[in-house]
Amino acid sequence: MRKKSQNIISSRANKKNGFASRLLPFSAIAAVLVIWQTVSMTGLVPEFMLPSPVGVARAFIGDFPLLMSHLWTSLAEAFLGLGLGILVGFLAALLMDSFEGCYRAFYPVIVITQTIPTIAIAPLLVLWMGYDIAPKVTLIVIVTFFPIAVGLLEGFRSADEDALRLLKAMGAGRWQIFRYVKFPQALNSFFSSLRISVSYSVVGAVIAEWLGGYKGLGVYMTRVRSAYAFDKMFAVIFLISAISLLLMGCVTLLRKKCMPWEKK
Amino acid sequence: MEKLRVTHVAKAFEDKQVLKDVNITLREKEIVSLLGVSGVGKTTLFHIIAGLTMPDEGQVVMEGEEITGKPGYVSYMLQKDLLLPYRTIVDNVALPLLVKGVKKKEAREKAGAYFEEFGLEGTQKKYPAQLSGGMRQRAALLRTYLFSKGVALLDEPFSALDTITKGSMHRWYLDIMEQIQLSTIFITHDIDEAILLSDRVFLMGGQPGTITKEIIINEPKPRREDFNLTEEFLEYKREIIRELKG
Numbered sequence: 001m002r003k004k005s006q007n008i009i010s011s012r013a014n015k016k017n018g019f020a021s022r023l024l025p026f027s028a029i030a031a032v033l034v035i036w037q038t039v040s041m042t043g044l045v046p047e048f049m050l051p052s053p054v055g056v057a058r059a060f061i062g063d064f065p066l067l068m069s070h071l072w073t074s075l076a077e078a079f080l081g082l083g084l085g086i087l088v089g090f091l092a093a094l095l096m097d098s099f100e101g102c103y104r105a106f107y108p109v110i111v112i113t114q115t116i117p118t119i120a121i122a123p124l125l126v127l128w129m130g131y132d133i134a135p136k137v138t139l140i141v142i143v144t145f146f147p148i149a150v151g152l153l154e155g156f157r158s159a160d161e162d163a164l165r166l167l168k169a170m171g172a173g174r175w176q177i178f179r180y181v182k183f184p185q186a187l188n189s190f191f192s193s194l195r196i197s198v199s200y201s202v203v204g205a206v207i208a209e210w211l212g213g214y215k216g217l218g219v220y221m222t223r224v225r226s227a228y229a230f231d232k233m234f235a236v237i238f239l240i241s242a243i244s245l246l247l248m249g250c251v252t253l254l255r256k257k258c259m260p261w262e263k264k
Numbered sequence: 265m266e267k268l269r270v271t272h273v274a275k276a277f278e279d280k281q282v283l284k285d286v287n288i289t290l291r292e293k294e295i296v297s298l299l300g301v302s303g304v305g306k307t308t309l310f311h312i313i314a315g316l317t318m319p320d321e322g323q324v325v326m327e328g329e330e331i332t333g334k335p336g337y338v339s340y341m342l343q344k345d346l347l348l349p350y351r352t353i354v355d356n357v358a359l360p361l362l363v364k365g366v367k368k369k370e371a372r373e374k375a376g377a378y379f380e381e382f383g384l385e386g387t388q389k390k391y392p393a394q395l396s397g398g399m400r401q402r403a404a405l406l407r408t409y410l411f412s413k414g415v416a417l418l419d420e421p422f423s424a425l426d427t428i429t430k431g432s433m434h435r436w437y438l439d440i441m442e443q444i445q446l447s448t449i450f451i452t453h454d455i456d457e458a459i460l461l462s463d464r465v466f467l468m469g470g471q472p473g474t475i476t477k478e479i480i481i482n483e484p485k486p487r488r489e490d491f492n493l494t495e496e497f498l499e500y501k502r503e504i505i506r507e508l509k510g
Contacts, residue, residue: 160346162344162346163346166340166346168335169314170335170336170360170363170411171335171336171364180363184348185350261351
């Protein structure tokens with residue numbers, strides 16, 4: 001009985017702690033916004049250089065329908081690119097795990113692709129593929145497949161030796177070993193990689209759109225920049241951050257759904 | 265009836281001879297222990313019998329069929345339960361059936377039928393992390409049983425358990441062995457465990473390792489409640505210690 005009540009007390013204390021620590025980042029953000037608003041209102045920085053948060057919010061609401069239509073374009077590119085990126089990353093990891101030769105030959109190449117700055121290759125892609133969706137999706141694939149490939153490969157290669165031996169002793173074939181041991185053991189690192197890739201995909205879409213296109217948040221950004229509409233610039237920056245956070249949250253949810261054994 | 269025969273097995277790794285002329289026979293429903301100090305080549309022998317390692321010389325024969333270097337015939341279980349943390353208990357236990365190509369639903373039903381007998385009822389949908397060490401070893405043994413064609417190798421399966429759990433696992437193990445058709449080779453370095461559970465004890469020793477002595481435990485099964493406190497038990501123990509000291 002006593003033990004039970006102690007448990008309740010300690011769990012309540014935990015909850016309280018958890019609530020306070022969750023509130024902490026929000027209060028930090030709120031503090032920054034308040035300081036920013038004060039700076040703008042006192043005229044320390046002129047409004048046209050740095051719009052106030054309220055001004056940004058006004059711009060966001062005013063342009064909301066337009067922002068949403070651009071957002072859909074960017075999101076469609078991001079999802080398409082991410083989907084293909086996952087597929088390419090998965091296949092690359094699978095090949096490199098299955099054949100040692102592939103690993104030795106292609107791993108360095110894959111690492112080199114990541115040293116090329118995205119911003120340098122994007123204009124080339126536009127020149128080669130035009131102003132439509134193709135160069136954007138290609139760029140997103142290039143930036144998103146890498147974390148997936150590396151994460152999955154690491155997961156596949158670090159599979160428990162004894163578990164692999166057990167499956168072999170059961171007479172399991174390559175595919176069965178992959179399905180029952182390697183793949184599920186790689187899920188953890190896959191989801192960590194996916195979190196990174198998801199945010200890369202949105203940023204990738206925006207960067208690709210800067211360099212040419214008809215629609216999308218990047219296009220919107222270049223237009224409001226040439227109009228020196230700083231408030232709209234900030235509005236779109238906040239929108240991109242919010243979308244990235246939201247998508248990362250979705251990955252966390254998906255991970256929980258896919259890995260029910262991780263529950264405490 | 266003879267179940268498994270290991271004849272003249274030898275194995276070397278990079279010029280270091282690990283095993284030399286190892287001979288073991290295992291009869292139906294028999295429990296045979298391999299007892300020896302660490303590094304005597306027990307695990308290598310174990311991998312050879314399971315078909316995971318090819319011996320340099322000798323062969324492994326199961327019911328007249330040569331299975332040297334062929335996995336899938338002899339099942340095994342380790343000190344680590346090796347239950348896959350991302351599969352529920354029933355899906356872990358059913359794994360050998362799935363590997364054999366049995367449909368998922370059928371495999372679950374087949375595996376589920378043994379849960380009560382193995383003292384695992386109610387754990388089907390739990391994950392391994394939610395079970396105690398003793399329960400996990402039971403589940404691992406059930407999986408071993410379902411994957412076997414009648415012969416199982418157990419490599420120190422109970423050595424990670426605390427003394428009390430270990431004692432009750434021994435009793436449970438002997439009980440369950442009375443009920444299921446399984447012939448077992450039991451690797452251990454615990455002399456008491458070897459005497460308590462086995463029909464025969466093979467002592468391993470030497471460099472390279474080989475069987476130095478076979479001791480037959482003449483004690484009817486099921487064992488008496490206090491067998492491990494009797495004079496006969498101590499006599500076996502003295503004999504084994506004498507032999508191991510060489």
